[in-house]
Amino acid sequence: MNRRRRVYEGKAKILYEGPEPGTLVQHFKDDTTVLHPKKTEVIDGKGVLNNRISEYIFSQLNRMGIPTHFIRRLNMREQLIKEVEIIPLQVVVRNIAAGSLAKRLGIEEGTVLPRSIIEFYYKNDELDDPMVSEEHITAFGWAAPQEIDDIMALAIRVNDFLSGLFLGVGIQLVDFKIECGRLYEGDLMRIVLADEFSPDSARLWDSQTAEKMDKDRFRRDMGGLIEAYQEVARRLGIMNENEPTRPAGPVLVK
Incomplete structure (x- = not known):
């Protein structure tokens, strides 16, 4: 398997060279970072959830005629995007x-x-x-x-x-x-x-309880981040009740 060329790595994502000119592969990591206060932790499965949620939101925006860089999801952690400046x-x-x-x-x-x-x-x-x-x-x-x-x-x-x-x-x-x-x-x-x-x-x-369903749960040491992200995905209709947020075994990334 040929190793892909890494174009950029940020706190939560890695960009790889895409399969065609003008495209990139966006990989969602499990790393969770906040600046105030500064702390970082790897939370297993977060990247999978963010990939699915972001895919859904960007697909909806594309359908509404709002221009985005999103093309399609490739696998549990990656999506194909247009290369932009x-x-x-x-x-x-x-x-x-x-x-x-x-x-x-x-x-x-x-x-x-x-x-x-x-x-x-x-x-x-x-x-x-x-x-x-x-x-x-x-x-x-x-x-x-x-x-x-x-x-x-x-x-x-x-x-x-x-x-x-x-x-x-x-x-x-x-x-x-x-x-x-x-x-x-x-x-x-x-x-x-x-x-x-x-x-x-x-x-x-x-909407009813004002319960936080976002990264503030990590930022404020509230716990339950994965469960909150899963609930967002379930409400959006993109994740079944018993669907795992990560593969059960090794996955070959092409």
């Missing part, structure tokens, strides 16, 4: 006060915001992904003004669609992080949704 920004959409926003502004967690808020953070692990303004983004050339407009329009469309999708299965979409990239097709370039959408990158609360 990642814009070095994390785009955070907030519907309900939680996490750093609640702490930063002294707002009680769980407060519904008057309107959805979009924030930008510069992707830089060494700097702990600092919050930046549109002025910073244009001044340092991370994105052009028109690209910022396109990113914000994309974020709003994603938020509108997914808020309804999750509400329909009894989950509040509190906030989420997305990344965007430049997809080049011949002489044309367009901004598309990239990276992933999973409980690693979103706050998801049970």
Whole structure:
């Protein structure tokens, strides 16, 4: 078996060279990392769940005409994606006060915001992904003004669609992080949704109980992370009650 060329490795995913030009294979790891406080742990089966959930969400977005890098899932941990030039920004959409926003502004967690808020953070692990303004983004050339407009329009469309999708299965979409990239097709370039959408990158609360169903369970030492991710997958209808989150034995990765 030929070894694949590793293009990039992040905290939760590895990108490999794809089978065709302009494609990559995105591999979901079990590594779980948070910055505040800084800690890392390998949680068996998390990558499988995130791959399945992200596949479902991106497939739904594609069907709605929202452009993404997703092509198809390949196996339990991997999916085929289009190669894009990642814009070095994390785009955070907030519907309900939680996490750093609640702490930063002294707002009680769980407060519904008057309107959805979009924030930008510069992707830089060494700097702990600092919050930046549109002025910073244009001044340092991370994105052009028109690209910022396109990113914000994309974020709003994603938020509108997914808020309804999750509400329909009894989950509040509190906030989420997305990344965007430049997809080049011949002489044309367009901004598309990239990276992933999973409980690693979103706050998801049970609509009735406000029970946390996301990475805050790890961040706040609450336990039960895998069970919460499994519940999200079950509510979305993409995982049977007794389906394992990992293979029972060795799996050959092609």
